Amino acid sequence: MAGEILLAEPRGFCAGVDRAIEIVERALLKFGAPIYVRHEIVHNTYVVNDLKAKGAIFIENLAEVPPGATLVFSAHGVSQAVRREAEARGFQIFDATCPLVTKVHVEVAKLAREGYEFIMIGHKGHPEVEGTMGQLSEGIHLVEDVSDVARVHLRQQDKLAVVTQTTLSVDDAAEILQAVRERFPQVREPKQQDICYATQNRQDAVKLLAPQVEVVVVVGSPTSSNSNRLRELAERLGTPAYMVDGAEDLDPAWFEGRSQVGLTAGASAPEVLVQGVIERLRALGATSVRKLDGVTEHTRFPLPMGLGDKSMAEVAAERS
Template sequence: MRVILAQPRGFCAGVVRAIEIVERSLEKFGAPVYVRHEIVHNRHVVETLERKGAIFVDELHEIPDGAVTIFSAHGVAQTVIDEAKSRGLPVLDATCPLVTKVHLQGKRYVARGRALILIGHEGHPEVEGTIGQVGGPVHLVSSTQDVDRLDLPADAPIAYVTQTTLSVDDTREIIAALQRRFPNIEGPDVADICYATQHRQSAVRDLCRVVDLLLVVGSRNSSNSNRLREIGIEQGLPSHLIADGSELDPAWLAGVGTVGLTAGASAPEELVLDVIEALRHHGALEVEPMDGVREDVEFRLPAELRERTKEPVR
């Protein structure tokens, strides 16, 4: 049995930055530091940071006065920022810069008097943060059917933004439906779609052409990981989302000559290696990477964390 690894896979630059913000905060200020919501959607990452001294909470009222506070990579509503300021909490913002870019785009559209439509999944933390950032009404759509149900006149000035964990392919039909219904519409350039989401989905499509089974390493609550599995299913392949090697079901491997393996943007490479080790126990003899995009994007850390010197919290 062969195992072919998608390229790229796993951590994106926004996830790397978010995790590093927590780790450097622990180094500089000491434990504990408090993180509002999971820093990224991966239980392994969260538990690793918990062992180092991070405490994850659902809301700010769970954070003691004066404690170092970190916002997750998904972004937060303005009301959360205002509450932290009113309490004087020392905040480090781990919001992915590409998510922040969506917030700024949305604010500009609303300031110009356009009705804002957000393409995304209801209840996702990034969507909730974006809705709470733009300073005006937001119409959330997840499908072309949602577009048909929008209670807006056809001649209304419209603009749209998208959840970053959706790719060009994910949003193409919805954007086309919006353009058909609303002639006076604006939206971001295709180049503004999250590079990591697009790269990982394109790599999986390439992978699906040469394998018999697709395994996606990622958490159940990871939007982009679930989408990678869905792409495999759309390509007609048996496809499974697994957290690590312990979730590999040997029955999936019956009659399989080549396994495709990828990972969502919040899944660390060590979990991919764990799945490879599990596959070796079931007859995997070769492991090879596919050719693909080599990502070299890096996002700057907050200024107060660029120096590692430990200091007391002020």
């Protein structure tokens, strides 16, 4: 290849991912290794391996965590059952659930007390979906596509609300939501959509990017829902697209005869990986890099009590 790399804006880390990683890093500095984390803190191989090297241990079963240990819940959130078990086992708990996921949990709990049933739009088996559905013991129905909507059986018709996984395709979710509205006209929708600002912004950036290039590269891990949605979106817009964990995954054949390459990154992919891909593309013949215009994100979420009251340098000094 020879030519230009176009960079999507915004791309990469969102506020929820920044916060989750900082919680683990601060816990390691304050309490020392090991710090246990239930599930991958965010869905990115590089981030998880980096935290493992610093002393984080990632587990799925709380029985793997010794009594009295420090435990962090991942950014995706957990069910009430997991929360109760962790408290019963006496762990010191820090919750790295993204505040935008917590907002959905709070809404579910509030409306459930008012007698509502729920339809959740999301992907079966994704930890965020398991966490949100696990806020209730019954009365929440998962739909993954339009055809699932026809199969929902409610206990009662009067009170129904819909919630959404925060990292879905905006367009797919809108199509499913329309099917829900048509079948259940009385459905209560969130005041603001559940799909998070970062997911929306990164998808909007790909909609701007894809028509201007001949191939799109998305930096993200296979388990990352929002990264997968970016790749699918570019392809839906008619541009070949590939998702890579890092520069080593690039195939030179993708770029043969193509002079315009688009580059973005999912919300859990660090910028260092994007820069590595740029270096590799330069080695393959790219001659320039141009940033597209896009939304500037200023969102920042507070850290949990006990972790956010001092700078990282002060916490490190206390340990030394």
